[in-house]
Amino acid sequence: MSSTTSSSSRAANGGRRTYASLAESLIREVVDAVDPCPDRANDVLSALREEWTAATAAAKAADADTTVPTTTIEMLKATGIGRVLTKTVRSCRRHGRTSSEREAWHDAARAGEGILTSMKAAADEEARAMSASSSSSSSSSSSSSAKGTTTTTKTSEEAGLPSSTAEFRARLVRQGKEMYKDPPSLPPHRAIVESKPAPAPPRRNKSTGELTFVAGADDGIAVALRDFRPNRTPEEVLRAGSFGGTYFRSITSAVTNARYASSSALADTVRPEWISGLDKSTMLTSGTYRTSVNKYGVKCGGSLGMWESSGWISDVDPYGWFQWYCRFYSGRRSSDDARQIGRWAGVAGKKGRFRSQLCNKILAAGTTANDARISPVIRQTLLHWGLEITEDILEKHRRR
Structure with missing residues (x-):
């Protein structure tokens, strides 16, 4: 490693410690403080702006003189400073609405917004650069293969789980997805699907409608299954009217970097009898969200990008939790079951x-x-998770 590279690495580590320290100060003295001071908020934000400006200049100099890349995305991920800044800006606005020092709080909010905008712009630029670099590497790899060599390069254009936060973010940006978390959280590790289905189908309590399930070869989820008691089957969820009719639309997954056609998603997930007689184009595969389709006539839920960037979507169920539920109900068992039951x-x-x-x-x-x-919105949301409130559930809640 060159001395320039070594010093750059040390600087990066030192910068991360500084960001982490400033983030802690913002949480303690602004976001969670009982009696926060706007002057202190402005002081910490000023220090953060100076650190960011210096780090940006140093990173650009390093990129110009060496092969050391900027690591804005990794820094944001490691320190959480982006999320802290977002919370800080919201807190400053809230304090400004009730405090006698309104202008000082508004100054702090504007300062935080400015830093956040600059960080996001740098992250976007880095993601674009990485995408361009990956495309170039892919072209070089193709050229080498044509010459009979065995050079292979994993790029963001290939299908499969992302290898880094930067690659995952580049996918989300390229696909035009909403990012609920920026930088995004990486997806769960690759899930392993058991070769045999569960030894018994789900059973239903005739009185309460609650469903019970059995574990597969790995009985590690046996304890979690004791409390996993949805009371609506996948078929009932779909026939009731859910997801605005869009759940099984064709999608491009940022998790797997693959395209899924609606027809294939339905065939791989849903039993034919579950959707027999339904207007698929309206109730299941529509590209347009229709509140009129939903049982409670309201819109709820987030976008695919929101779920992906939050790290909640696995590679085996790229559509999300309900796809997992359909497959789990049908007997599939996987290493992702405990996480999904926990959700x-x-x-x-x-x-x-x-x-x-x-x-x-x-x-x-x-x-x-x-x-x-x-609360029709909460009712619709719970329906998507396979649950409707019954008198039995209500009474149990009353006695808690």
């Missing part, structure tokens, strides 16, 4: 946030479990 528990389990919120609202209104006037 369900956080949303629709006994203490899941949406389930609890809806039950609390129903109880506060003194009405019945199926009163659709109470």
Whole structure:
């Protein structure tokens, strides 16, 4: 390693420590502070701006003199400074609405926005440069192969999981996806699908409608399965009217970097009898979200890019949780099951946030479990997770 490269690496590590320290100060003294001071907020943001300006200049000089690349995306990922800045700007705006030092808080918000904009611009430029470099490497690889050599280069154009945050971000940018997290969180590790289906189909409680499932060859999810109790089957979710009719539309996945046709997605995920008689183009594969399709007549849920950039989409189920649920219901078992069951528990389990919120609202209104006037958006969301609030669920929540 050259002395220039070594010194650049040391500088990068030092810069990350500085960013992490400043991020901690912003959280402690602005975001979570009981009685925050706008002057202190401006001081920390000023220090952050100076550090960012100096680091940007140093990185450009390093790129001009050596082969050391800038690492804006990796820095944002490692330090979390981008997310902290977003929270800080929101906090400054909120404080500015109620504080007597309104202008000082607005100055802090503008300062934070300026730094955040600059960081995002640098990350975008880096992603474009990486994409261009990958394309160039791909061309070189093709040329070498034509000459009989065995040179291979993994590029962002190839199918498969991304090898780095920078590559994943480049995919999301190229595909025009919304990024809920920027830099994005990498997808879960490659999932392993068991060769044999579960030894028994799901069973249904005739009284409550709750479904119970058995583990496959790996019984590591047995404990989690005790509380995994959706009460709507995949067929019932689809026939009720869900996802604005768009769930099985054709997509390009940033997780696998592959294109999926709606017809193939349906064939690989859904049993024919589940959708028999449905207008597929309206209820299942539409490219246009229609609230009129949904059971509760409202829109809910995020974009595919939102889920991908949050690190929630696996390579075996590129459409998301409901695709996993369809396949799990049909007997497939994989190494991703525990994670997906955990996600369900956080949303629709006994203490899941949406389930609890809806039950609390129903109880506060003194009405019945199926009163659709109470939070139709939460009801539609829970339906997408295979759950509808029943009197049994409501009573259990009441007794908690």
